[in-house]
Amino acid sequence: MQEISLxxxxxxxxxxxxxQVQAALADTNGAAAALFYVxxxxxxxxxxxxxxxxxxxxxxxAMQRIVDDGWxxxxxxxxxxxxxxxHVRSSLTSTQILVPLRDGKLALGxxxxxxxxxxxxxxxxxxxxxxLR
Amino acid sequence: MQEISLxxxxxxxxxxxxxQVQAALADTNGAAAALFYVxxxxxxxxxxxxxxxxxxxxxxxAMQRIVDDGWxxxxxxxxxxxxxxxHVRSSLTSTQILVPLRDGKLALGxxxxxxxxxxxxxxxxxxxxxxLR
Amino acid sequence: MQEISLxxxxxxxxxxxxxQVQAALADTNGAAAALFYVxxxxxxxxxxxxxxxxxxxxxxxAMQRIVDDGWxxxxxxxxxxxxxxxHVRSSLTSTQILVPLRDGKLALGxxxxxxxxxxxxxxxxxxxxxxLR
Numbered sequence: 105m106q107e108i109s110l111x112x113x114x115x116x117x118x119x120x121x122x123x124q125v126q127a128a129l130a131d132t133n134g135a136a137a138a139l140f141y142v143x144x145x146x147x148x149x150x151x152x153x154x155x156x157x158x159x160x161x162x163x164x165x166a167m168q169r170i171v172d173d174g175w176x177x178x179x180x181x182x183x184x185x186x187x188x189x190x191h192v193r194s195s196l197t198s199t200q201i202l203v204p205l206r207d208g209k210l211a212l213g214x215x216x217x218x219x220x221x222x223x224x225x226x227x228x229x230x231x232x233x234x235x236l237r
Numbered sequence: 238m239q240e241i242s243l244x245x246x247x248x249x250x251x252x253x254x255x256x257q258v259q260a261a262l263a264d265t266n267g268a269a270a271a272l273f274y275v276x277x278x279x280x281x282x283x284x285x286x287x288x289x290x291x292x293x294x295x296x297x298x299a300m301q302r303i304v305d306d307g308w309x310x311x312x313x314x315x316x317x318x319x320x321x322x323x324h325v326r327s328s329l330t331s332t333q334i335l336v337p338l339r340d341g342k343l344a345l346g347x348x349x350x351x352x353x354x355x356x357x358x359x360x361x362x363x364x365x366x367x368x369l370r
Numbered sequence: 371m372q373e374i375s376l377x378x379x380x381x382x383x384x385x386x387x388x389x390q391v392q393a394a395l396a397d398t399n400g401a402a403a404a405l406f407y408v409x410x411x412x413x414x415x416x417x418x419x420x421x422x423x424x425x426x427x428x429x430x431x432a433m434q435r436i437v438d439d440g441w442x443x444x445x446x447x448x449x450x451x452x453x454x455x456x457h458v459r460s461s462l463t464s465t466q467i468l469v470p471l472r473d474g475k476l477a478l479g480x481x482x483x484x485x486x487x488x489x490x491x492x493x494x495x496x497x498x499x500x501x502l503r
Contacts, residue, residue: 105402105470105472105477136238136272136367136368136369136370137272137367137369139402139403139468139470141468141469141470141477142479143477143478143479143480143482144479144481144482145417145418145419145425145479145481145482150328150331151278151328151332151333152278152324152327152328153278153312153324156312156314158311158312158321159278159312159321159324161311161312162310162311162312162321162324162325163324163325163328165308165309165311166304166308166322166325169308170303170304170329170436171432171436172435175431175432175435176431177428178424178427178428178431179419179422179424179425179427179428181422188424188425188428189432191418191419191425191428191429192428192429192432194418195416195417195418195429195463196329196436196462196463197328197329198331198416198464198467199417199467199482200417200467200468200469201331201332201333202272202274202333202335202468203274203333204238204272204274204365204367206238211238211274211276211365212276213275213276213277213278214276215277215278216276216277216278216332232470232477234402234403234470235402236369236370236402236403236502236503237369237370237402237503269371269405269500269501269502269503270405270500270502283461283464284411284461284465284466285411285457285460285461286411286445286457289445289447291444291445291454292411292445292454292457294444294445295443295444295445295454295457295458296457296458296461298441298442298444299437299441299455299458302438302441303436303437303462329462330461330462331464334464334465334466335405335407335466335468336407336466337371337405337407337498337500339371344371344407344409344498345409346408346409346410346411347409348410348411349409349410349411349465369502369503370502370503
């Protein structure tokens, strides 16, 4: 298992990490798939279009509409304000994604990229990368 | 890794592909699980009830309500009209699902089927099938 | 593949099953990840914060707001009332999650727990646990 470190800049931000995670798979030796796992509870990982950056922006805005900051939230321990909706957005996208490998390379579709999803605030984050046979 | 080819008929359509993906797993030789991966950015894959086709229909309608076509979308490059909401629906369902195998057969629950989720329009689509040990 | 048995108490309930699934992984012998699979169509599994139980409560409430019981549902076969929204909530959270292992232990983040998600009613439920190499 390898760890990748990231820095996010905004409350809700999709970050294209495709190249970084592909680089972490240099010595996969015949692995059939790679697991990308986010060890945080207010972040996630998803696959979507990398070509037009407006797709990521639309996804950021949609996650804030699907889960509304104004709902009656109970978890309010965070000193920077309630982040309960961030937790829900994390579960909706999932904290993990599994991608098949072909000759050691991510078998992504032509338009697909892997995106880290920040839902909390600018933070230091990690992604665990695990090749599977 | 095997590739399955599909044709979809409607803008938003759940297609039961359980038999097709089980057939692709004929020679899994002791694999512990099978990964189904959708290499598209406006489609997904999910598991839900196969017995009553109205469940799939409800799911199609719900995905269109959860993500509204009328929101203020920025990604509008598609000549057939904006498909930004289709991208969001893809991330909500996920482009992949991993199912355990028991004696080479999908260890699905009694009511479970595997559904390809079209969110864009009638298209030629693919699903990658990867057995894992 | 091992089976874990659970009992749920409420219509919509997140149940922290982290200790139970870790115990089921006692003899993983160098497995790289563990798959947790829910063989039901009105339940799911997710990862989120275990420290403050209000996060799980917020998630339960949010799933009932994101998918509204009052929408015009078609699948109504259940004698206890329509559970079509429960099926949609199952697909939104997913019926499976894959977690990396480090020395046979779940490589969860500090605040992460694994939660079974009941979306139907108090029921007897199962989770399949499959170690992967």
